[in-house]
Amino acid sequence: MSNNEEEALVDNRDIGRQKDAAIAIKIASELTDDLEIVSDELIRTHELKMETIDLSHWYGDKRVLSGISLPMFKNRVTAIIGASGCGKSTFLRDLNRMNDLISSARIAGQVLLDGQDIYAKDIDLNQLRKRIGMVFQKPNPFGMSIQNNIAYGPYVHGIKEDEFPKIIESCLRKAVLWTEVKDRLGDTALSLSGGQQQRLCIARALSVEPEIILFDEPCSSLDPHATAKIEDLITKLKEEYTVVIVTHNMQQAARVSDYTAFFNLGELIEFNRTKKIFSSPERKMTEEYISGRFG
Numbered sequence: 001m002s003n004n005e006e007e008a009l010v011d012n013r014d015i016g017r018q019k020d021a022a023i024a025i026k027i028a029s030e031l032t033d034d035l036e037i038v039s040d041e042l043i044r045t046h047e048l049k050m051e052t053i054d055l056s057h058w059y060g061d062k063r064v065l066s067g068i069s070l071p072m073f074k075n076r077v078t079a080i081i082g083a084s085g086c087g088k089s090t091f092l093r094d095l096n097r098m099n100d101l102i103s104s105a106r107i108a109g110q111v112l113l114d115g116q117d118i119y120a121k122d123i124d125l126n127q128l129r130k131r132i133g134m135v136f137q138k139p140n141p142f143g144m145s146i147q148n149n150i151a152y153g154p155y156v157h158g159i160k161e162d163e164f165p166k167i168i169e170s171c172l173r174k175a176v177l178w179t180e181v182k183d184r185l186g187d188t189a190l191s192l193s194g195g196q197q198q199r200l201c202i203a204r205a206l207s208v209e210p211e212i213i214l215f216d217e218p219c220s221s222l223d224p225h226a227t228a229k230i231e232d233l234i235t236k237l238k239e240e241y242t243v244v245i246v247t248h249n250m251q252q253a254a255r256v257s258d259y260t261a262f263f264n265l266g267e268l269i270e271f272n273r274t275k276k277i278f279s280s281p282e283r284k285m286t287e288e289y290i291s292g293r294f295g
């Protein structure tokens with residue numbers, strides 16, 4: 001590829017980002033939002049579900065998160081935005097101790113769930129992951145039937161088998177997948193479309209009755225139609241659950257979230273109501289990012 005072609009590609013990508021940013025700002029400006037600024041007062045009146053306090057994260061001796069203190073409110077959607085590599089997925093995985101599986105990973109600071117430190121010595125990891133479900137970028141259903149994908153979690157947690165049909169139906173209904181699959185529950189999950197597979201993964205996450213659901217770019221492999229379904233679903237889920245979503249797509253953050261945290265190079269640059277972040281951010285760097293000037 002010639003230099004000119006490369007430059008043209010980069011220019012096109014920037015134009016795409018700037019369009020995305022302009023639409024995101026418009027969406028946010030139309031949000032009805034009576035709570036403008038996250039003040040200490042607001043934090044006291046909202047119910048905190050989860051919170052990180054001065055959370056830092058290292059892989060080996062490379063520090064990738066620095067002193068992140070972020071509240072996540074009950075029955076609200078918190079979006080995490082920021083350029084690639086800024087630590088969004090690492091942060092999300094610290095929230096349910098998924099990074100424990102990486103031997104070079106180390107953290108300092110605290111992650112509190114209902115006020116309790118999830119890194120405390122006596123924490124039961126199975127119980128923790130039951131309380132905090134996760135949905136990944138690429139749909140990853142198990143290679144088994146649709147119904148068994150959902151029954152698997154309850155089975156592992158010792159729920160009686162005669163409860164399974166009720167759980168399967170209720171989770172599939174909540175994930176807005178029931179009518180599409182109710183006549184083929186025994187088919188392999190791998191026969192579903194990408195968007196259906198992602199909704200199945202959400203249904204699977206719901207099957208163990210979590211309190212929090214973490215989404216790491218759940219729509220990035222989906223087409224706009226499937227994306228719209230997942231976004232509607234996330235908006236509905238917050239009635240029952242607390243949601244944290246990492247997204248590259250600023251329009252998505254503006255559409256689905258109540259609060260937005262902007263990360264850059266492992267630091268939390270700004271956190272506020274989504275409307276405020278997209279309409280009048282306090283920091284210049286946030287303004288530059290949300291207007292598509294970098295990232």
Ligand SMILES: Nc1ncnc2c1ncn2[C@@H]1O[C@H](COP(=O)(O)OP(=O)(O)OP(=O)(O)O)[C@@H](O)[C@H]1O
Nearest residue numbers: 059064082083084085086087088089090091102104
């Ligand atoms: N297992 C790992 N070992 C070492 N370094 C890692 C590991 N996982 C991530 N990193 C590094 O940590 C930093 C943050 O990565 P992370 O995946 O959290 O970023 P991100 O914001 O989610 O990026 P993206 O938007 O591209 O998904 C990056 O520099 C990345 O290379």
Ligand SMILES: [Mg+2]
Nearest residue numbers: 088089090216
């Ligand atoms: Mg990531």
